Each structure stands twice: as structure tokens, then as C-alpha cells.
Amino acid sequence: MTTANMTTAELPVLSVEDFSSDRYQAINLHNFEKLPQIQALPDEIIHDIHVVGRVLPFKSNRYVVDHLINWDDGVTDGMFRLTFPQREMLAPADFDRMASAIDSGKDARELKVIADEIRMTLNPHPAGQMEHNMPQLDGAALEGMQHKYRETALFFPSQGQTCHAYCTFCFRWPQFVGLEGKKFAMREGERLAGYVSQHHEVSDVLFTGGDPLIMKTAALRDYIEPLIAPDAGHQLRTVRIGSKAIAYWPHRFIYDDDAEDLLALFREVVDSGMQLALMAHFNHPAELRTEVALEAVRRIRATGAQIRTQTPLLKHINNDSQLLSEMWAEQAQAGCVPYYLFVARDTGAKRYFELPLVECQEIFRKAYSHVSGVARTVRGPSMSAGPGKVQVLGVVEHAGEKMIVLRFLQGRDPDWVGRPFFAAYDDQASWLDELRPAGGETEFFYEPRLRELLAEEGSPWGRAEELHLFEGAAAGG
Secondary structure, eight states: OOGGGSOGGGOOOOOGGGGTTOOOOEEOTTTGGGSHHHHTSOHHHHHHHHHHTTTSOOOEEHHIIIIIOOTTTGGGOHHHHHHSOOGGGSOHHHHHHHHHHHHTTOOHHHHHHHHHHHHTTSOSSOTTHHHHSOOEETTEEOTTEEEEETTEEEEOBGGGSSOSSOOTTOTTGGGGTTOTTOOOOBOOHHHHHHHHHHOTTOOEEEEOSSOGGGSOHHHHHHHHHHHHSTTOOSOOOEEEEEEOHHHHOGGGGTTSTTHHHHHHHHHHHHHTTOEEEEEEEOOSGGGGOSHHHHHHHHHHHHTTOEEEEEEEEOTTTTOOHHHHHHHHHHHHHTTOEEEEEEEOOSSTTHHHHOOOHHHHHHHHHHHHHTSOGGGTTOEEEEEEOSSEEEEEEEEEEETTEEEEEEEEEEESSGGGBTOEEEEEOOSSOOSGGGOOBSTTOSSOTTHHHHHHHHHSSSOSTTOHHHHHHHHHHHHTO
């Protein structure tokens, strides 16, 4: 049994210093064949990685390869599938087209043309991110921001548009492949500060990417310090940072040159009176079963920051209720807060990871029933769809009709949040747009208002009447 596949109780007593000599080394198409672990794999697996890696982003690193993948299981290991491209991630015709192009000796430019044509069929930027989530400041589009939900604005710092390793399911994969016009990024931190100063409905800013913690602390500080200044003139309460660093490069918080400065920045945010929430992506129990990862968690929490965890439910990776319950229990034991179980987004390699919604709900229910109350903070399974975050609550039968029960956890219109609604039972549907209303209705309750919102120019947030209502409610407690 490898360390990555032991439970927390079975972990050997290791000194975190055992990891101090690690140096970050990216693994990609140019060098992955040099790994001894890869050389032991069948030639066809190596060929598949080359083909799929030309279309979907591929990057791992030596920490992941040496400490998280269980090579005794080889190509069936969840962590291997999470970070190394698999043949089934492309449609057979697309795989064959790219394989033929590579085998025939086409040059890099020709291969990119083919790759981009395939990529455009994979629904880059689902749920209207480009069309409907991009806000404006003084009449100009903010191409490095999204503002879909009233209280939360997303910011994509330009220096954070990569990761320590890429997840094969990543729904932000267009950020990494050079697909023209499909990248969110913004360098001007003052425009972020200006936006939230004008939009007092925003209580949370989420730094996302890529991974914001790939950048140096000095760059991150330039974005965050204006937000925590006493005279900032906004209504922010929480700074969130979406990151996979604890899982893929925990050294970021311990051994990197500016690790102490990063932790000091976290303390500054907390000391300013704002909440700092690290939105940590953990997809498999192995990611929190190394001593260096646990030490990273301890150091982050010592700053006063909280760690909330989230993952999609992924076929071939974690679609097992026992695995999920173990993962949530171990996260809670380490002081993290299990937060979201998502449904795999309808983009990229979804064909490899997707599961029917009713199956997702049953896996979630069983896993949820096997953890104590401290881990039942997790919500799911949730689809981040165009109208909002929609949770699948279960299946019921009423008046002879079998129905799927859903509700909004977040919505483009806040009035939708918490309202249950019903879809006709469908044991194959894997996304919201594949469902139809129950009871003979022609559309779901939210659809007329959704059409109105999507027809409006710019962000729906910040209209005078909405600001007035929001500020009045806040003032009234």
C-alpha cells in the first residue's frame, strides 16, 4: 500500500522535512516519457496521452507523480486518470483524426488548427460565461471578471492563468490551450477595486483562474491590499481564493521562497476584519494523505483563514460513496469544511466523467449518510448551469408521476434560491438542459425571468433599484 492510499490513521510518522528537497518540475507532453513510471506502461497508453494531450491541456508534476499516484494500480488509479489524458476523453472520430494527423507528420501549426476545431465542439466556457457573466465598469467590459450571482464577483488575475498541474476534468480548460478569444484574464487590480466600490451588493470576491496561488505573493498582494485598505469604500466581507495548491503543490505554503510572505498576507486579510476563505479543490482522498499536505493545512488555518473543499463527482475518479465519505471525514478531521459536490460540467472531457443525475444523487446520499454532522456541511450534487447552481435533492412519486426534485442554491435572480421545483424523471439525463418539467408544464418556473435577464445589456447587478433594496436590507440588519 502506498502512502497516498492509506487512511489518515495509517499514515506513517513522517517529518515534513522529508519533502524539503523537492523542487517543482512540471510534467507535460515534452518530457513525460522520461518518467520511469511511464516507461513501464504499454506503448498504446503512451500514444493515447500524446494524442489527447494535443487537444486537452496536460500538465502534471513530480510531486503528483511520485507521491499521489498509486503506480501499483497503474492506469486504473484515480489520481493517474485525474492528471494524465485518457483516450476516452475524446470522441472516437476526434481521437482518430488527431492520431492520424500526428502519425502522418503534420507540423505543430497544422496540428493546432485541427486541435482548435475539435476544441470548439467541446463547449468551451459553458453556461454563458462569456456572453452573460462579464460585467462592465464605466461602459467598458471587464474581460477578467465574472459577476453572475449578486453577492459574488469572480476575478481572474492574469498572472494566475495556469496551475501546478491540470485536472483532466477542468471546466476552465480553454484558459490553458491558447484558444483565441476564450480566455478570462485581467491585470488591472485597480479596476477590480473600482468595480466593487461601485457595486455594494458584492460581499465576496473570488480570485480564480487557473490557480491564483501559482503567482508570486507580491503579485497577489498587489491585488488584495487595495481591497483590505481601511478606506477602500466597498462592502466586501470575504476574500476567497480558489486553489488546488494544497493538493498538487503543498510546498507553496511551506518551502517556496515566498511561502512565509503568503501566510503573512493571509493574516493581514484576517486582521483587517475580513474573512479569508481558501476554496480548496480536492477530488480524491490521496491528495490530503501526505504529511506535507496536512502541514500546509495546519499552517493556513493558523493564519485565521478557513479552508472550504469542493469537487465534482467524477466517473473513473471518485464516483464511490465510501471514497467520498472517507474524503469528507478526513477533510473535517484536518479542520477543513466540506462545501460542494458538483456535477461534472458540460464541457471538455465531460463524456468521460459524466454520470446520470439520479445516480449522482444516490452516490451523494449514501456518502452523506456515512459522515458525522461536522462533515454534513457539504452540499450537492449541484450543477453550475446557466440559471444558477441547481441541486438534485432526490426522486419522488406523486399522483402516479415519478419526478426529480431540484432547488436553486444560487441563482441569477436571488428570488429563485431555495425554491424547490420538479422535473420529469429521467434516468439518463446528466445536465439541467436535458430535463423537462414535471406535471405537464411547458417550462420551469424560472425560465421567463431568465429570458429577461439574459436579454439585458451588461451585468444585471447594480441597477439603482436593486442597489437601494440591497443597501436597505443591509442597514436593517
